[in-house]
Amino acid sequence: MFVAIFTISLMAGVFGLILGYAAIRFKVEGNPIVDQIDALLPQTQCGQCTYAGCRPYAEAIANGEAPINQCPPGGQATIVALASLLDTEVLDLNAEHGEHLEVPLLAVIDEQTCIGCTLCIQACPVDAILGAAKQMHTVIADECTGCELCLPPCPVDCIDMVPTEQSIDDWKWSAPLDPLELAQDA
């Protein structure tokens, strides 16, 4: 009996050491699920979800504090992706937070009106606005995510949000009409 107790204790000790070593050696920094959620969010940092940016929203989702349907820029595609990642139910976009636009928006500064106050530059989360104090500002179109964060600080309301230009490359083949949906409509 003593042999059995000794063997079991020894094994427990050895496995304990292995597990303890593994916990230190293979420690995961940060929360990987937050990174995975963050990778699915559109990174506009617009705050329409009521969180301070995409990462805080990802953290809130990971902690179970926020539902997955609060991101209008991502739209239904993001909700489906989040639901499949987290293995939860697919929800409809919560209309309280805004509407999903098929064509993303682009900020355009009316350069005649701009007074060069730099407030929008400070507000832009992706450094997409170019300019300096008392110099005319302009938006780098390719970098703009259409988050609208530059709109409120502008003292002269010279920023406009316009739909991005859709070229022939952005065109998508449409799927055939689904016979089931057709039957339902009839």
Added chain:
Amino acid sequence: MLKLHNIHGGLRLEGHKAESLQRGLLQATLPERLFLPLRQHIGDHNKPQAEIGERVLKGQVIASDSALICAAVHAPTSGTISAIENYPVAHPSGKTDTCIVIDVDGDDKAVEPILADLENLTPGEKIELICRAGIVGLGGAVFPTSPKLSRGKVQGIDTLIINGVECEPYITCDDILMRFNAAEVIRATGYLQRILAPRTTYIAIEDNKPEAIAAMAQALTQHPLQNTEITPIPTIYPSGGEKQLVQILTGKEVPHGQLAFDIGLFCQNVGTCAAITRALEKDEPLISRVVTITGDNIAQPGNWEARLGTPISHLIELAGGYRHDASGHLVMGGSMMGFALSGNEVPIVKASNCIMVMREETIPTSPGYHDECIRCSKCTEVCPAQLLPQQLYWHARARAYERTQEFHLFDCIECGCCSTVCPSRIPLVQYYRAAKSEIRAAQKAQFKSDHARLRFEFREKRLQLKKQQDEERRRLKREALQKKNTRPGNEKPMADPVQAALDRVKARKKLAQED
């Protein structure tokens, strides 16, 4: 004689080729205006290199870019540029794109050609000449030829395949080209051999084109080439697809996600070959191509060598106009892979191999509805890429795009065999194309959001760093001030400098008064 291999599936289709082969190769007259889309190739965008009002000569570059995957556009004739704006182009969307409009002056005056000494050119210099001529693959993919050649040269080419298969119904432009310009194709084969140094060369032609095979064989005896063989292959659709042709000739399959030159094979269409010969021998850029005008709604079908930018309406006029009424359909490409055009004002581009002018009844606009899949698996039997069209269909219809990729959606060559045999008339290829579009759009969006995240994180880091630096500077200043205000050894603070200055002035005044 080479032993040929079989491909999986495929279809024996009615060719509809005889109609357009009656009249030989005709030269199209110049229209009044040419409409040249800036981009007529797969790859990066061109920028206009000429201004409105500028007079241009035939062969002058009017649009180009320094990007790698790019092909310049040249003025097909002399004239004046009257506009650079959006016009309808040959695209399945029916949308407009930026075109350069040339008002033709009728002189057809060309830029002075600079003839190169072909014997002494290095392969690199030949590729450079081909690049300058704006040559793209004329078989349909319109991939720029010069980067393909450069890449092929780096990879090392074992077998060169000249593709004169032209398996799709209605299209006869390559057939006519081989009958009438066989020498150009054969000479280009020689140039390609000198650039790529392949061990063997096959010139593949479908056995339903005996005249073309004879013409090519005769040209080959006049311009003999080493290790070159004209290989008639059985008539089966889609044996002209690059991957299918490779399999028929060599028995090798191009692996998933790779291209023919990754396994030492290089395919080039006969039309592209003729363009290469003209570019190298005459310094003539790609400004025209052979176009088949055919279909059951055209009076006199045929093949025309037309300048790029020629409106289709002009070619329809040359072909004797509509047989019935003008309300019918225009399709660019053949009956299997072609797409409907928005109207007859669309210009001929580098990709326009065939224009089908069809009656309304022959090609229904859109089926509108289809029946349900009965799981007969006929589509699987005919798929030349050996995919599972039925599985792809279920997942594409359910918008389960990840699952479609697991079933290798992107290996689908969109040949249309599955849709043709489907007894429920399910437009399978349309489902696949829609799924591909959605997947590509999602990838683009993902790329954009990843980029935005990088920029956001970089900005956060920068602001953090600035805050730390400000903090540090403030601390240093504070310390320096404290040091200044305390004398070493003596803890008594220094006298107020303002008060000291006032005292000095007072003392001086007092001194002056005493004097």
